[in-house]
Amino acid sequence: MRLTCPHCGPRGLEEFSYRGDATVRRPSLEAPEEDWIAYVYLRDNPCGAHKELWYHGSGCRAWLVVERNTLTHAVHSVNAVSVEDAP
Amino acid sequence: MSRSLFRGLAQAGGRAFRHGGGNGIDTDRQIRFTFDGTSYVGHPGDTLASALLANGVRLVGRSFKYHRPRGLLSAGPEEPNALVELRQGPWREPNTRATVAELFDGLVASSQNRWPSLAVDALGVNGLFSPVFTAGFYYKTFMWPASFWEKVYEPIIRRAAGLGRAAEEADPDRYEKSNAFCDVLVVGAGPAGLSAALAAAQSGVQVILCEQDSLAGGRLRCDATLIDGRPGWMWAQDAERRLSEMPNVRIMTRSCVFARYDGGTYGVLERVSDHLATPQDGQPRQRLWRVVAKQCVVATGGIERPIIFPNNDRPGIMLAASVRTYINRFGVVPGRRVIVYTNNSDGLRTVADLQRAGARVVAIVEASAHPSKAAQDLASRSGAKLFANATIANTFGRLGVTAAVIRDNYGKEHRLGCDLIAVSGGWSPDIALTTHHGTRPVYRDDIAAFVPAPNAANQDLHVAGVASGVMTDRDAFESGLAAGYLAAGKTGCGDGREQTLTSPSVVDEAYDIIPVWHGLDAENMRRAGKAFVDFQNDVTAKDVRLAAQEGFQSVEHLKRYTTLGMATDQGKTANVNALALLAEITGRTIPQTGTTLIRPPVQPVALGALAGAHRGKHFKPHRLPPTHRWAEEQGAVFTDNGLWRRAQWYPRAGESNWLETVNREVQTVRNGVGFCDVTTLGKIDLQGPDVRTFLDRLYVNAWQKLPVGRARYGLMLREDGFVFDDGTTARLSENHYVMTTTTAKAASVMQHLEFCHQCLWPELDVQFISVTDEWAQIAVAGPRSRDVIRQIVDPEFDLSNEAFGYMAAAEVTVYGGINARLFRLSFSGELAYEIAVPARYGDSLARQLMRVGAPYGIAPYGTEALGVMRIEKGHPAGPELNGQTTAHDLGMGRMLSTKKDFIGRRMAQREALTDPARATLVGLQPLLPDAPLVSGAHLLPKGAEATAASDQGWIASSAWSPTVGSWIGLGFLQNGPARLGEVLSVHNPLAGTVTEARVVSSVFVDPEGTRLHG
Amino acid sequence: MAEVLLPALPVMQDRVTVGALTLALLPEQEIVSVRPFKGHFEAVTDTVRKALGVMLSDSFQEETGSGGYAAFRAGHNQWFCRGPEGGNLTARLATLCDGRASVTNQTDSRVRLLLSGGGAAAIAAKLVPVDLHPSGFETGRVALTLAGHIPVVLICREPRLHYEFMVFRSLAQSLFDDIHIAMNGGIPNSERV
């Protein structure tokens, strides 16, 4: 598998590590416990389009949002999370 | 033929069956080799298979289960029978296909799975017990009792069945990996692949052409086809030369594309020196390539299928195109009296080639209802008997075929003497690479074969030639050119040159096939004569029928129940025949019956190649601390701590064991001064106006009020509330901090910080970078440490306890102006410092410490003494921070701030994580000081039975404490702090021992902390 | 023993040769990480340009200025500036940036190895999973990547012939050994040198 890092270009999987669903948002401290349980533990396991976080740890160290199809493994987009990195 | 006659032939120069030159061998030179101890002669360009055939050796192995005599079925990588052992000693390699083993001078080869010899095999009696080995035998025979498996069944099966012997010593050869990139990868250098490469190359894109064989040409070397009026192999040679002259083409021969992975990534195995007696100095035996290609043309050709008939596995029964390959490429005619048995027009080509090579074709057996025109012509020219709508009903010959029974159109049987039967059951496109992504192939009735599904050719994969289901040479050239141009165009990297290439001229005949898969009728399906479907795993037509009868009618079930297609050849010559047979038995069509997908690798890949250079001491990289070389000079014993290689202890002359050394090192620190390289701790430099806030959110404790020049201990949780890591962070100036992490977690903490900054709180203005390698950091510990440090640090810095007290941090200079950092940190519990100098000076600093510390008896200490002292002080480390403990468990529950949000705060508040009954950190001391405490031992109420119900905790770390004069331990105990003084049973289930220990404070030495403040 | 601290080499040998290929330890130079704080990118770029004569470029292409200074992108929002040994570059840049960027010395963190000679690209390709074809990886190109299992900054000094590996000091010996092994393995037949 390869990902095209918006900074570094196309690279092999071994340079990246996976974190999972990029759409979950850290709740506020005051949020109900269920929200926290959902944030920390509960993940969908979609068949098809998925937005996920990857870390280019052996490259530029940017966190990336990857849109990927879990069924076909097609990668649709890769974008840096950080606005600092927007060109 | 007697054995002595074989020798005679061998001495005649291996030309007994050599009819002349082949297009792939150099008959001017001779090379010697041995097989099963007998010497033979071959030529450069020979495979072991062709050289054996040239010497009249037909019997090359025994089959897997029944020990039946086997010869060569094929001339290529699909070979199921001729698996041999090559080379000797540690170089011995089992299960190598003789058909792809290139001959070299001095090659030593032997047959396998036979005892005492190939011709006389005692275990051939397995055939008598064959009912035991039928479909599902593993499941039926060896079910019960389970304990028999290891003791009885497995040894029997291993002796009876099985293949070659692995070498008993480590593989002495070298392997390596490499990376290659291209616009278009072309797999296969036959007519289609060469055309595709030429077309893509003409388009100006970067091309890699991979050919598993040592020579380009594919079937142009196998057949006597004329291309542009010349032998086809000459066209191939020309094409290869043209390609090799183009700067944008790279040709890789002896290179098998064995897998297609995601994102245009391909696995390629290059046999760099398998064809040489010994690799050149340093050269690898094999090289594993990762090729990344924008587009790929698969031109892998096809695999010829056998036909299933009784006793179809005797030596001398061979695939028709392989017979032609031996004749045309190797100049070897594999038999003198030949029967050609075919269900398709391609098989008939064999007749003319055999005749030209001087063999007599005694019969042509056609499966078609009426004799073909071509067969009639051939028969009349060669004098062969022609049988149409006929089958081979049986064969004879103990160690090689001597006769066959042909059942004609009327059911009449004709027994004919022969020493070779050339069989063609038609061609299966080699579609393996097209199915690696899960795309199922589709069945085409007109060619009786599976072809890649149209959507397998989407986006970046194009199939050309026989692999795509076009069966003639003209179509191969044309589809190759088209695929090459298409692939190059799709890369968008071409230079838009005109597409001027056209196919060469070729006289082609249409490919006709009758879907006849076997020569079996109801009667001989029942009769004893085994009709093999999968030669390598000894699966017969009867096994397929039995599996179907027993309900294993799904092709996936059939495969697993009979082991069909599960040998090292992956059923290349077996799968489609088996499927057709299963379809017939179950009354379904082939598409209804389905097909299995082919997984990587398409050919066996040695584990050595997958490991590459990463073996032995190069298995993983080592991180060496700055004092490493000095520590080596000191005779230190090293230990691996993640990637770091650290000094474990520093033995001295006269010390009889490591414990003595470690005790001495601990006492040196406790009574004088010692030092230890702690560079391995992760160091992160943080700068920016928001660092304080960032730290507040990373650590459980508060950071807003840490003054400049001070350090503080910090604890990090994971978001689920469990402890992640700990360390100290020092504030060097207003907006400049340096954080330390544990050695083990340095990389994960860095990743965590990046996540928190980029994903959670991008609004915080902070920047951080690892400085672990920038600074050589050395802990100097012990009551005399100030005296030592004083001589290192430049005199203008006040190091008095008042000016530079416990937890102070400062940027200083040493040795007259070298930048350094000084921290008053203590892991040992003694007065201690950590001093950091630019890494290049670390080695020198260790030497200087030895010099200036000599008057105080300074000595280096290793990780073992470090560990002893931290246990004595009750500091948690790896075994306590194991990912399952909370701040509360570590006795640090009160550190958790209630005034701010931080990672893990909310989840750490969960009831179960703060339950006082949770196992909590305590100290443990055995009642008998010499009774060892062992990490991992269970804590039970005193005298309780060792059951899960009475389990109340465990020992995490333990050590002999020379300071206390006893074994000590850190453990986690339910309600721990409330149980000080209680005596527990400590159960070590591994050793089966129970000792008694008292619950004590986790701080064994200087609980008031007066020493470290000294 | 003299009462001074002496620098130690980060690798055991400073040079090995295999046929036409050479692997050599490059002399120390100052390497400084510069990461602009929020809203200060332009100001920091300007400062660095005036001081060192190099731009902080978004592409992974090293900018070289006069006086032996150079800068390249070393990560997201991060640049490495380099200059001759003894120029006190960290302190200078820290003063010049004046709190508008984090400035961190990396001089001792990184060791530089130079792989040279015909076939150098083929040897580098055994370790680095990045396309080194001169059309995309020409002089001054920078790749933050892995050499085998070791994180490296790879810089093309001259296509096909000269490649600089910048590696963490603690891993320098392992990288040196790995490259040496790759050199011993020879240049693949299919490689155009």
Ligand SMILES: [Zn+2]
């Ligand atoms: Zn990147």
